[in-house]
Amino acid sequence: xxxxxxxxxxxxxxxxxxxxxxxxxxxxxxxxxxxxxxxxxxxxxxxxxxxxxxxxxxxxxxxxxxxxxxxxxxxxxxxxxxxxxxxxxxxxxxxxxxxxxxxxxxxxxxxxxxxxxxxxxxxxxxxxxxxxxxxxxxxxxxxxxxxxxxxxxxxxxxxxxxxxxxxxxxxxxxxxxxxxxxxxxxxxxxxxxxxxxxxxxxxxxxxxxxxxxxxxxxxxxxxxxxxxxxxxxxxxxxxxxxxxxxxxxxxxxxxxxxxxxxxxxxxxxxxxxxxxxxxxxxxxxxxxxxxxxxxxxxxx
Amino acid sequence: xxxxxxxxxxxxxxxxxxxxxxxxxxxxxxxxxxxxxxxxxxxxxxxxxxxxxxxxxxxxxxxxxxxxxxxxxxxxxxxxxxxxxxxxxxxxxxxxxxxxxxxxxxxxxxxxxxxxxxxxxxxxxxxxxxxxxxxxxxxxxxxxxxxxxxxxxxxxxxxxxxxxxxxxxxxxxxxxxxxxxxxxxxxxxxxxxxxxxxxxxxxxxx
Numbered sequence: 001x002x003x004x005x006x007x008x009x010x011x012x013x014x015x016x017x018x019x020x021x022x023x024x025x026x027x028x029x030x031x032x033x034x035x036x037x038x039x040x041x042x043x044x045x046x047x048x049x050x051x052x053x054x055x056x057x058x059x060x061x062x063x064x065x066x067x068x069x070x071x072x073x074x075x076x077x078x079x080x081x082x083x084x085x086x087x088x089x090x091x092x093x094x095x096x097x098x099x100x101x102x103x104x105x106x107x108x109x110x111x112x113x114x115x116x117x118x119x120x121x122x123x124x125x126x127x128x129x130x131x132x133x134x135x136x137x138x139x140x141x142x143x144x145x146x147x148x149x150x151x152x153x154x155x156x157x158x159x160x161x162x163x164x165x166x167x168x169x170x171x172x173x174x175x176x177x178x179x180x181x182x183x184x185x186x187x188x189x190x191x192x193x194x195x196x197x198x199x200x201x202x203x204x205x206x207x208x209x210x211x212x213x214x215x216x217x218x219x220x221x222x223x224x225x226x227x228x229x230x231x232x233x234x235x236x237x238x239x240x241x242x243x244x245x246x247x248x249x250x251x252x253x254x255x256x257x258x259x260x261x262x263x264x265x266x267x268x269x270x271x272x273x274x275x276x277x278x279x280x281x282x283x284x285x286x287x288x289x290x291x292x293x294x295x296x297x298x299x300x
Numbered sequence: 301x302x303x304x305x306x307x308x309x310x311x312x313x314x315x316x317x318x319x320x321x322x323x324x325x326x327x328x329x330x331x332x333x334x335x336x337x338x339x340x341x342x343x344x345x346x347x348x349x350x351x352x353x354x355x356x357x358x359x360x361x362x363x364x365x366x367x368x369x370x371x372x373x374x375x376x377x378x379x380x381x382x383x384x385x386x387x388x389x390x391x392x393x394x395x396x397x398x399x400x401x402x403x404x405x406x407x408x409x410x411x412x413x414x415x416x417x418x419x420x421x422x423x424x425x426x427x428x429x430x431x432x433x434x435x436x437x438x439x440x441x442x443x444x445x446x447x448x449x450x451x452x453x454x455x456x457x458x459x460x461x462x463x464x465x466x467x468x469x470x471x472x473x474x475x476x477x478x479x480x481x482x483x484x485x486x487x488x489x490x491x492x493x494x495x496x497x498x499x500x501x502x503x504x505x506x
Contacts, residue, residue, distance in 0.1 A: 023494040023495060023497070023498040024494055026498065026501075027447075027466070027494055027497050027498065028466070030443065030444075030447055030501070031447065031466050033440070033444070034444040034447055034448070035342075035467075039338075040341065040342060040345055040351075041337065041338045041341055041342075042337055042338075042341045042354075042355055042358055043355065046355045046358060046359060047333070047337065049359060050333060050337075050358075050359060050362045050363070050366075051329070051330060051333060053362075053363060053366060054321070054326060054329040054330075054333075054362075054366050055326045055329075057366050057367070057369070058321075058324050058326050061324065061370075062324065
């Protein structure tokens with residue numbers, strides 16, 4: 001039974017295969033005849049549309065690539081410009097480049113140098129109080145930066161930094177004292193002032209001066225300023241930082257022309273003490289960072 | 301890749317042309333288009349679509365190819381790739397027109413199934429033509445018209461397989477790749493399409 005069934009299935013498969021082959025042949029023949037007759041194709045307009053679209057797409061891609069290159073260059077240029085501007089601002093803020101303020105102070109420095117006249121050693125300072133104003137240490141900085149090569153030197157920077165320490169210390173000392181006087185407003189507004197009474201006689205050069213630290217109130221200081229407003233150039237000296245150690249600073253005071261005297265400035269007590277027999281010679285004024293001392297004549 | 305001049309370009313493969321076009325060589329696309337524009341167009345026309353719609357679908361197909369030029373990779377024959385796009389475009393068209401509601405025919409669908417409704421209509425039409433007294437030339441023309449009508453009346457899957465094989469010359473294996481179907485199913489669709497066409501044209505064959 002099973003063999004008969006298998007034979008039957010085999011015959012059916014053969015018949016269907018033959019049928020399919022005959023169908024395929026018939027359809028193939030008919031279809032090929034029809035295709036030969038019917039050679040339809042898209043219109044010329046469609047051809048042009050498609051080909052132009054293909055060309056435009058490529059052109060657009062090329063343009064966008066060019067634009068992306070331009071964007072890269074422009075962003076780089078912007079970044080470079082920003083970096084340049086920022087660096088210029090930073091440099092200007094750090095006073096490495098001369099600015100308008102520095103130029104003004106340079107002029108002041110030159111004037112100061114010109115108006116500095118020799119002071120006779122015989123001048124008596126018995127009745128005078130010397131107010132040392134270490135206020136403006138940037139003026140000599142800009143002055144010397146242009147006048148000489150000191151602007152960028154490490155020595156110069158260290159001097160300026162040391163001066164800052166001195167000034168800040170002075171300010172702190174004064175503020176403390178003013179607080180004791182219960183004058184907070186005056187304390188804030190008060191400029192750093194050291195009052196030094198010392199007698200400058202011929203004998204004084206051989207002895208240590210008697211140094212007294214005093215505080216001036218704002219009113220007193222303004223009064224002194226008014227009274228010395230019309231004072232000549234002799235009332236102003238120049239001083240500069242020379243060296244320092246753990247105890248004191250050594251400063252040079254230019255009382256007369258190009259020949260400074262060295263003083264010691266005690267770190268703790270802020271006493272200014274003249275160093276005897278330390279008259280310096282051949283110190284070029286141009287290469288020094290200078291500050292100003294104002295001599296105020298009092299009625300006492 | 302820079303392709304050689306026009307007379308040598310005839311021997312360059314479709315795949316090389318497509319890669320060249322992807323890199324910006326527009327003349328490569330011109331060659332590709334000239335090679336395949338007729339086949340693509342006829343494939344749409346044989347679907348029973350009008351000339352205008354066939355052109356519109358052609359345009360869409362080639363635009364899709366243009367937009368995908370940089371992503372093209374030589375993994376299969378270019379023609380397979382092209383007709384995959386063609387088929388997707390056609391499906392999109394049917395979806396738009398909401399005409400893709402024909403029943404899919406399985407292997408169990410025989411000549412007696414629901415699909416016969418369409419064929420029967422064609423049978424009536426063919427019977428009228430066949431019985432009318434005409435000369436041999438006219439009879440041949442009528443046979444061709446009947447063949448076109450019967451092809452258009454095939455279910456979508458069968459028509460697709462039939463045209464891809466008969467019109468575009470793909471093997472059943474390639475058609476399976478294009479339509480993302482199993483090869484046996486494609487073979488089955490092909491067999492049923494032949495049967496239907498044979499039956500639809502039986503009045504013309506003595």
